[in-house]
Amino acid sequence: MKVADTKNPVWEIIARVPDPEVPVLTVLDLGIVRHVELEGKEIRVTITPTYTGCPAMDMIGANIRKELKKEGFEKIEVKLSLTPAWTTDWLSEEGKKKLKEYGIAPPVGATTDKRVLIGEFSEVTCPRCESENTHMISQFGSTACKALYQCKDCMEPFDYFKCH
C-alpha cells in the first residue's frame, strides 16, 4: 500500500525527525520524503538528497529509522532516490515561515526562473529587518544549501537558503 495521504499517522511519526543542520525544519518541511510504502509492520521510506554531498543524509535516514522503530515497526527500509532531483520548490510554506523566524532567508522565486540559479535574483529580504536592500557576499555559506548575504540597512549578515 502506498501512503500518499499525508494525514496518515505514519507521516506524523516521520514529521518528528528534524533536519540536523536546520533543526527548526522537519524532513517533511524540507520535502525530501518522497514516498512511504506500508505493509503491515513493514515500511519503506524513500528520501531524496538536497545536495549530493550533504553529510546530513545518513543521519536523517538513521533518525527516521529510529522514530519508526519506537512505534513498533520492525522491517524498516530507508531508500535513497535521485530522481526526480530535489528542488527548493518542494519546501513547504510552513517550512519557509520557520526558516525566516530562525534567521535564514527562504528561497525566493521558483527554480524555473533561470536568474535564480545563477544568483542574479536580488530580491532577497533580510530575515531580521525585512529590508530588500541586501547583497550577496558569497554563493557558498555554512552548508551546501545556503549562500551568505548581508543586509545593507541593518548591516546584519545572514544565511540565504539557495534556490536550487
Added chain:
Amino acid sequence: MKERLFDYILQLGDNSLILGHRLSEWCGHGPILEVDMALTNISLDLIGQTRNYFQYAAKIEDKGRTEDDLAFLRTDRQYRNYLLVEQPNGDFAATIARQFYFDSFHLLFLQELVKSKDEQLAAIAAKSVKEVSYHLRFSSDWLIRLGDGTEESRTKMQEGVDDLWNFTAEFFLMNDLEKEMAAAGIGVDVQALEESYYAQIQEVFEAAKIQMPDYKPGQIGGKDGMHSEHLGHLLAEMQYMQRAYPGMEW
C-alpha cells in the same frame, strides 16, 4: 558491455574525486574566509557526486567491492581522471584557472549526460548539473575579478591560465571507451562539445582581459592511466587512512 560501463562510470567518478580532494587541501588555507568555504563546499559537492558514481559502479560490478574500495584501494595507473584535475593547487589564481577550465567543461558535459539512456547516470547528472552551475559561476567570477584586477592579480591569473591550457585537450580527444559509450547512447560525444567550450571560455577571458593562449592544446594521458607525477603524491595522502586501517568507515 557491463565491464565497459563500469570503466566509464569510474572515469567520471575519478574526475570528481581527484578534483574534490585537491580542493579539500584548501580547507583552512583560503585567502579569505568566504573563499575557504566556497572551495570546500565545491569539494563537498564533487565528493558527493563521486559517491553516487562509485556506489553505482560497485553495484554494476557486483563483486562485493564498495565505494570506499574504489576510491581508496586502487593504484595510480588505475585512475582515469584528466591530468588537469590532479595538478597541484599552486596559488589561488592557478586553482581558479583549473576550476574554470573544468567547470566550463563539466557543465556542458552534464547537460548532455542527463539525456543518457542509462537511467541512473542520467539521474546523477540531473542532480549534479544544478550544483555545477554554481561552481562555474564562482570560478568565472573570480577569473574576471583577478584578470581585471590589479597588475599583480592579472599577471598571476594569466600565468594560471597559460600553465594549464595544454591540459584542456583531454576533455575532447575521445578514447575507445568514450566512443563506444557515446555510440551506445550512454556516454557523451565530447568531441561535439569542443567548439562551444572554447567559444564560451573565450567570452569569459575577454571579460577578464585575459589573453587566450594561441596554440592548440594537446597534452593527454590521464584517461588511459598515464598520469603526471602529482597523482601519486595525492593518492599517498588521500589513501592513507584506508591503507593504515583497512575497512574503516565514517
